Amino acid sequence: ETGVTQSPTHLIKTRGQQVTLRCSSQSGHNTVSWYQQALGQGPQFIFQYYREEENGRGNFPPRFSGLQFPNYSSELNVNALELDDSALYLCASSLEGGGAYNEQFFGPGTRLTVL
Amino acid sequence: SQQGEEDPQALSIQEGENATMNCSYKTSINNLQWYRQNSGRGLVHLILIRSNEREKHSGRLRVTLDTSKKSSSLLITASRAADTASYFCATDAGAQKLVFGQGTRLTINP
Numbered sequence: 392e393t394g395v396t397q398s399p400t401h402l403i404k405t406r407g408q409q410v411t412l413r414c415s416s417q418s419g420h421n422t423v424s425w426y427q428q429a430l431g432q433g434p435q436f437i438f439q440y441y442r443e444e445e446n447g448r449g450n451f452p453p454r455f456s457g458l459q460f461p462n463y464s465s466e467l468n469v470n471a472l473e474l475d476d477s478a479l480y481l482c483a484s485s486l487e488g489g490g491a492y493n494e495q496f497f498g499p500g501t502r503l504t505v506l
Numbered sequence: 507s508q509q510g511e512e513d514p515q516a517l518s519i520q521e522g523e524n525a526t527m528n529c530s531y532k533t534s535i536n537n538l539q540w541y542r543q544n545s546g547r548g549l550v551h552l553i554l555i556r557s558n559e560r561e562k563h564s565g566r567l568r569v570t571l572d573t574s575k576k577s578s579s580l581l582i583t584a585s586r587a588a589d590t591a592s593y594f595c596a597t598d599a600g601a602q603k604l605v606f607g608q609g610t611r612l613t614i615n616p
């Protein structure tokens with residue numbers, strides 16, 4: 392157990408809808424990263440939040456957005472859902488926004504299905 | 507896009523045998539990490555090796571890193587049924603993100 396929690400566990404939406412996924416980071420961690428993992432693939436970096444500011448972004452369109460709160464928990468919002476957004480969404484917490492020893496601790500993920 | 511390439515994509519061995527997985531990457535890195543994932547659930551961090559290290563051990567795990575060849579290997583000795591999972595390498599190039607490979611699916615047969 393990493394101490395990172397995510398909710399909900401599973402979610403089914405239809406195309407065009409909006410979704411919000413939530414993540415609580417491990418105690419003491421001030422950095423949260425979000426990853427998308429399509430079936431049979433490795434995780435792909437969406438973005439990272441450090442002390443409530445976006446701190447790096449991967450190759451995802453602007454309809455993927457996020458927030459980090461003062462308690463370092465985080466949300467991932469996806470607007471105008473597309474079928475290809477169906478995936479496992481993972482959040483990971485870490486200390487100090489990256490650096491040479493960026494060990495990240497992952498939550499169990501949210502499985503999103505878009506119909 | 508994914509930087510790491512794991513090899514093989516799938517590996518099936520008998521319990522008690524050793525399992526070796528390889529990872530290649532493309533750019534300079536600060537460190538390389540190996541993760542395990544059971545049945546599409548969350549990732550479990552196994553081991554981190556820094557760019558100035560060549561070999562690291564943790565229990566039954568042995569990781570090597572060759573920065574001149576941009577490659578790493580993960581050896582699991584004396585495999586157990588509980589080791590059945592997908593294994594991913596992830597590189598940290600200092601850009602606030604981990605770049606994962608596509609993983610190796612390891613099956614340990616009793």
